[in-house]
Amino acid sequence: MQNHSDLLDIGVIGLGVMGKNLALNIADNSYRVAAFDLDGAKVEALLQQEQKERPANYAQRIEGCSNLSEMLSSLAKPRILVLSVPAGAPVDGVCNALLEAGIEQDDIVVDTGNSLWTDTVAREAQYQGKFSFFSCAISGGEMGARFGPSLMPSGDIKAWDRIKPIWEAIAAKVDPKTGLPIERQEPGNPVTEGEPCTTYIGPAGAGHYVKMVHNGIEYADMQLICEAYQLLSDGLGLSAAEVGEIFARWNRGSLNSYLMEISADVLSQADPLTGKPLVEMILDKAGQKGTGLWTAVSSLQIGCPAPTIAEAVYARAVSTQKHQRQQLSLLLAGPEPLTLSDDERATFIDELENALYCAKIACYAQGFQLMAMNAQERGWQLDFAEIAKIWRAGCIIRATFLQSITQAYQQAQKVGEPLDNLLMAETFSLALSAKQQDWRRAVARAIMSGVPVPCIGSALAYYDSYRSETLPANLLQGQRDFFGAHSFERIDKHAGEKYHLNWSHSERTLEKL
Numbered sequence: 001m002q003n004h005s006d007l008l009d010i011g012v013i014g015l016g017v018m019g020k021n022l023a024l025n026i027a028d029n030s031y032r033v034a035a036f037d038l039d040g041a042k043v044e045a046l047l048q049q050e051q052k053e054r055p056a057n058y059a060q061r062i063e064g065c066s067n068l069s070e071m072l073s074s075l076a077k078p079r080i081l082v083l084s085v086p087a088g089a090p091v092d093g094v095c096n097a098l099l100e101a102g103i104e105q106d107d108i109v110v111d112t113g114n115s116l117w118t119d120t121v122a123r124e125a126q127y128q129g130k131f132s133f134f135s136c137a138i139s140g141g142e143m144g145a146r147f148g149p150s151l152m153p154s155g156d157i158k159a160w161d162r163i164k165p166i167w168e169a170i171a172a173k174v175d176p177k178t179g180l181p182i183e184r185q186e187p188g189n190p191v192t193e194g195e196p197c198t199t200y201i202g203p204a205g206a207g208h209y210v211k212m213v214h215n216g217i218e219y220a221d222m223q224l225i226c227e228a229y230q231l232l233s234d235g236l237g238l239s240a241a242e243v244g245e246i247f248a249r250w251n252r253g254s255l256n257s258y259l260m261e262i263s264a265d266v267l268s269q270a271d272p273l274t275g276k277p278l279v280e281m282i283l284d285k286a287g288q289k290g291t292g293l294w295t296a297v298s299s300l301q302i303g304c305p306a307p308t309i310a311e312a313v314y315a316r317a318v319s320t321q322k323h324q325r326q327q328l329s330l331l332l333a334g335p336e337p338l339t340l341s342d343d344e345r346a347t348f349i350d351e352l353e354n355a356l357y358c359a360k361i362a363c364y365a366q367g368f369q370l371m372a373m374n375a376q377e378r379g380w381q382l383d384f385a386e387i388a389k390i391w392r393a394g395c396i397i398r399a400t401f402l403q404s405i406t407q408a409y410q411q412a413q414k415v416g417e418p419l420d421n422l423l424m425a426e427t428f429s430l431a432l433s434a435k436q437q438d439w440r441r442a443v444a445r446a447i448m449s450g451v452p453v454p455c456i457g458s459a460l461a462y463y464d465s466y467r468s469e470t471l472p473a474n475l476l477q478g479q480r481d482f483f484g485a486h487s488f489e490r491i492d493k494h495a496g497e498k499y500h501l502n503w504s505h506s507e508r509t510l511e512k513l
């Protein structure tokens with residue numbers, strides 16, 4: 001352990017991509033940090049980075065520990081210990097190691113990893129009486145952790161009261177007037193002004209659930225942008241750099257977002273090895289760690305439609321089937337390429353911009369509805385205006401658009417009417433109604449040119465399903481009653497009254513069950 005004369009404020013365990021940067025961020029905000037990783041080289045690297053970045057007039061604020069007992073004895077009580085280790089078994093591994101090292105009942109362990117929310121619920125109960133297991137899901141990647149992430153804390157409110165000042169200091173900040181991020185990436189000079197992107201989400205598991213849905217939306221938003229890229233490159237024959245320029249232009253309009261910004265950047269990057277566009281040298285097989293899948297599974301389990309999020313997970317799965325795709329590309333016929341005039345191409349690009357905006361609204365509507373339905377099942381009181389607010393900066397899905405979502409929920413709160421679906425908010429219903437024809441034309445062109453658009457297309461089906469007062473589920477109920485006597489309700493009788501037609505009898509009489 002490094003020399004220190006005083007007890008430290010907070011411990012960080014796990015110094016990978018996120019933990020290392022969180023430790024530096026916390027230190028930038030004047031807290032003294034004890035740091036530990038199983039790999040001593042990572043502790044050393046962190047200490048060196050702090051030394052390199054620290055302004056000359058600042059004292060050392062991070063101290064390395066060689067084991068957890070040393071960390072516990074270096075911290076002021078009750079202790080705050082931040083876990084930034086991979087989700088799953090490593091979280092319990094560290095908790096058990098902390099128990100062996102002498103962690104106490106009043107100490108707080110904050111899990112900042114992408115843990116499955118049901119694991120978090122179980123852990124809070126499992127460690128009760130031993131220490132306070134608190135969770136704080138985090139988004140923002142490496143740079144977010146370093147200079148201001150979005151933080152989604154949940155669990156024991158007393159634990160939140162203790163960590164809140166640190167969390168508000170290290171979180172990303174938003175200008176309250178414009179709703180735009182205040183960004184300054186300067187070691188030793190953290191952003192202290194503006195609204196912090198953190199808020200208490202709810203009981204144990206709520207923060208991880210909200211982060212999981214954030215990631216589900218992230219999957220869908222990324223896939224929507226990728227579909228637009230394929231339409232512009234394969235469909236229109238534009239180069240990666242040209243698509244990058246279009247995305248950069250869109251990023252200055254209603255599609256302004258971090259994901260659009262980085263997509264434009266990725267597309268304009270040349271490969272250092274070949275000089276070709278880097279994107280064309282990257283293998284088209286998408287990885288995933290599970291949070292998008294968990295979101296889709298949750299939506300299926302609770303019966304909340306989130307088709308665009310599910311399609312984004314399937315799109316990653318299809319991408320990994322490279323061998324089959326190679327074989328089938330030689331076997332299966334597709335349409336002739338579309339030949340478009342210059343005017344038609346320009347029109348198509350504008351239509352696609354509107355299609356993307358509409359699909360994005362539908363995808364966020366799905367995510368927010370999912371959070372609402374799960375909250376209802378769990379008895380959580382989620383404040384969606386606050387959730388949208390803390391996603392305006394710091395996190396991967398940060399976008400100007402989140403300010404409109406914040407305002408839509410604030411308006412609903414003001415008039416005392418719950419916003420059951422974001423499509424109902426005036427700002428979005430007007431935009432969707434105005435742009436839906438362009439959305440259809442973009443999907444139609446994609447279909448006619450043979451470019452797959454599972455997310456842009458499924459979002460349109462979601463939109464059309466929700467604007468249909470009547471769906472063909474009447475026939476479906478008839479089918480179910482026919483083969484399985486599963487019964488149906490009638491439109492001219494009380495809700496809940498069940499009927500069955502004796503389909504196999506010659507008279508086909510109707511029974512009230």
Ligand SMILES: NC(=O)C1=CN([C@@H]2O[C@H](COP(=O)(O)OP(=O)(O)OC[C@H]3O[C@@H](n4cnc5c(N)ncnc54)[C@H](OP(=O)(O)O)[C@@H]3O)[C@@H](O)[C@H]2O)C=CC1
Pocket residue numbers: 013014015016017018019036037038039042084085086087090093094112113114115138139140141142
């Ligand atoms: N990367 C990202 O953009 C984001 C990640 N997250 C989540 O944050 C968590 C951390 O992610 P990330 O930093 O990317 O992961 P990394 O794999 O980069 O870092 C995890 C670190 O934890 C260390 N570790 C593992 N087990 C222990 C242990 N028992 N005691 C001490 N240290 C341990 C690892 O050491 P070693 O390598 O030696 O095993 C490694 O240094 C994950 O749950 C991730 O899903 C959340 C938001 C964004």
Ligand SMILES: O=C(CO)[C@H](O)[C@H](O)COP(=O)(O)O
Pocket residue numbers: 114138139140141215218287288289290291292396
């Ligand atoms: O949580 C995150 C950002 O919010 C991570 O970047 C996310 O885990 C990446 O997920 P995947 O590897 O599944 O694409």
